[in-house]
Amino acid sequence: MTLPPDVTRAALTAKEEALFELLERHPGRLFSRAEILERVWGLDFAGDDRIVDAYVKRVRRKAGDHLIETVRGAGYRRPGAPPQQQSLPHYHHLSSDALMLLDLGRRILRVTSTDGVLQEVEATLAANLQLRGVALLTRPDGGHRAAGLPWLVRGAAGSTGIPWAELPSVEGYEPLYTPDWGVHHHMTALLPLAGADTVWGTLAVVGAPGVTWDVTIYAQLEAVASLVNPALRLNMEIDLRRSAEQELRMLNAGLEARVQQRTEQLLRAIQQAELLNLLSRQLEQASSVSDLMRLGLPVLARLTGYAACAAWYPHAGDHSPALGCYQQDGAAIDGVTAAGTRRGGVSVQCDVNGQTLTIHAFDPQGVQRSQPDTVPLLESAAQSIAVNLSRHLHMQAMERTALTDEDTGLGNRQAFLSDLSAELAYATRHRSGFVLSVVEVANIRFLNATIGYAGGNDLIGRLARVLDGVRRTEDRAYRLNGATFACLLRLPSGVNRISALRGWQDRLQGTLADFVASAPFPLDVQYSDTVCPDHAGGVSEMFRVALDSLQPLTGPPATDRRYHG
Incomplete structure (x- = not known):
């Protein structure tokens, strides 16, 4: 350390010399009281930091006021020469x-x-x-x-x-x-x-x-x-x-797409389950084959997403008419054939009593679309319809067996009584009428005894074919028992009953006359016509009057006499 000429080392105490030496070694650096206490007095000093001010005054008094500079509120420093700034080379000199x-x-x-x-x-x-x-x-x-x-x-x-x-x-x-x-x-x-x-x-x-x-x-x-x-x-x-971040966005987008897809699949599954339940309820309500088609096919169309659905049983070819064809809203489409629905759509086939039931969902306008994912459901739903169709066909067969005469194919006595009641109710509601004609081979027992039962049965079969051939489409023929037959002829309201009856009598009696004439043995054919409501108004009364009015075919019919008597 170099002191001014008028200051000697002996003039400063040890602490004063240490304080001056600290500032001398670092010219221009500012020291706070705390830093001076730490470096000169040590870390264990516990007195007042104002002791630094007292020692600075002592050093100034002994060495000179200009050797220590006070920075108010900050501390003390030893004045030093201004720092020399180094000049940088110019850009063009690099x-x-x-x-x-x-x-x-x-x-x-x-x-x-x-x-x-x-x-x-x-x-x-x-x-x-x-x-x-x-x-x-x-x-x-x-x-x-x-x-x-x-x-x-x-x-x-x-x-x-x-x-x-x-x-x-x-x-x-x-x-x-x-x-x-x-x-x-x-x-x-x-x-x-x-x-x-x-x-x-x-x-x-x-x-x-x-x-x-x-x-x-x-x-x-x-x-x-x-x-x-x-x-x-x-x-x-x-x-x-x-x-x-991009990969995360892609993963999130993929996850959202999968969640959306799964949500849509779940919603479709719920809708399909509801449609299947609806189909089950609809099929339970169907009372006939036509009801089965009317109630079931619209549900199948909704299940597949197509506009309409048709069914064939049996499927005989491209031009076979549909058993039924309905849109999603239940509206019927008439005249549908397999060839007309070939473009687009989806088909499933089921077995019904050994025959093929074909169900085809399609768009009537011929709109092409991708194969739907509901084909397995359509197959299951079609199978349900097939089971119910088989049941209805079986019931129809049983009804036909119960109401049909097995020898002639005409309606039997039970069918006759049921239809006679229905005709009476219809005539009462619509104020119309109908004719009950009864034809009987009175000598059938004699014929069975002389020509045998085989000949008698052949005669009965020929008479059944005669009656079935002479009737109109809306007329019905029945075999009541033995060789007794009946026909029901509906007379629309507003039609002259006498004229209508005469036309029927002329047609029937002429045919019966030919039948009798062509027989190889004499026949005693009895015939009567009973008009409702003119001659009778109830089932029992109609049947009784018809049987009581039976007359030989060669004579004038009983109803004719009653109309003119």
Whole structure:
């Protein structure tokens, strides 16, 4: 320590000398009271920090006031010479390498991607070097390439034909220069990029074929690698984060799509279950085959999503008429054939009593659509209709057996009584009428005894065919018992009953006369006509009057006499 000439070491006490020495060694530095106490008195000082002010006054009194400067509210310092500022060289005085690095640093500040940084590096080095390209390489676990594993290419610029993943591996922090890499002997530089504690990647530079680099180029490459290291690390992490965010968005979108798809599938499943339950209830309510089609086919159309649904049983060909065809809203479509519904749609087939039931869902306008995913459900629903159709057909067969005479095929006595009651009710409601005609072979027992029962049965069958052939479509014929037959003829309201009856009598009696004349043995055919409500108004009364009015065919009919008597 150098004191002023008028101050000697003996003039200052030990603490005063230590205080002055602290400020002297650090000219211009500002020390607070706490810092001076800590450095001069020690950490264990527990007194008032104003003791520093007292000692500063003592040193000033002994050495001079100008040697210690007070900064109000902050502390004390030893005045020193103003710091000398070092002048920087002018931009135009920089070397070409410094200018290149400065320009590269400015340019990489404007890019926001790894490929952008590499493109700037490639463009900058291409001015001095003949390059094929530059790339940022990492290994799967970071840093250098793991043994036996290819490089991961995080970004590249320049030629697209460089096999970056096949470049040799790098160990440690030292760069690797390969003068003859690849089949074309490219000059290659692998420059490790280090972080705080490890190498996180490698900057690869590949020169043009036949180009050689010297130590000056190596230094330039290493300087460039050091300059772009932070930018590459930052942008690579940004790129990875963007990729992760994009992948996450794609995963979320895919998840949302799958959730939406599953929700739609669940809703469709609920709707299909409701339609199947509705179909089951509808089929239970069907009382006939026509009801079965009317109630079931619209549900099947809704189940498949098509506008309409038709059914054939049995399916005889392209031009066979449909058993029924209905739209989703239950509206019937008439005149539908298989050929008319061939375009588009979906068909299923089921077995019903050995015959094929075909159910076809389609769009009447011929709209083409992809195969629906409800075909398995359509098959199950069609099978339900097939089971119910089989049941109804079986019931119809049983009804026909119960109401049909097995020898002649005409209605039997039970069918006659049921239809006679229905005709009476219809005539009462509509104020119309009908005719009950009874035909009987009175000598059938004699014939059975003389020509045999086979001959008598043949006679009965011929008479049944005669009555079935002479009646109109709306008329009905029955075999009541033995050789007694009946016919029901409906007379619409407003029609002259006498004229209508005469027409029927002329037609029937002429046919019966031919039948009697063609018989090889004499026949006693009895005949009567009873008109409702003119002659009788009840089932029993009608039947009784008809039987009581039976007369031989050769005589005038009883009803005729009653109309004119």
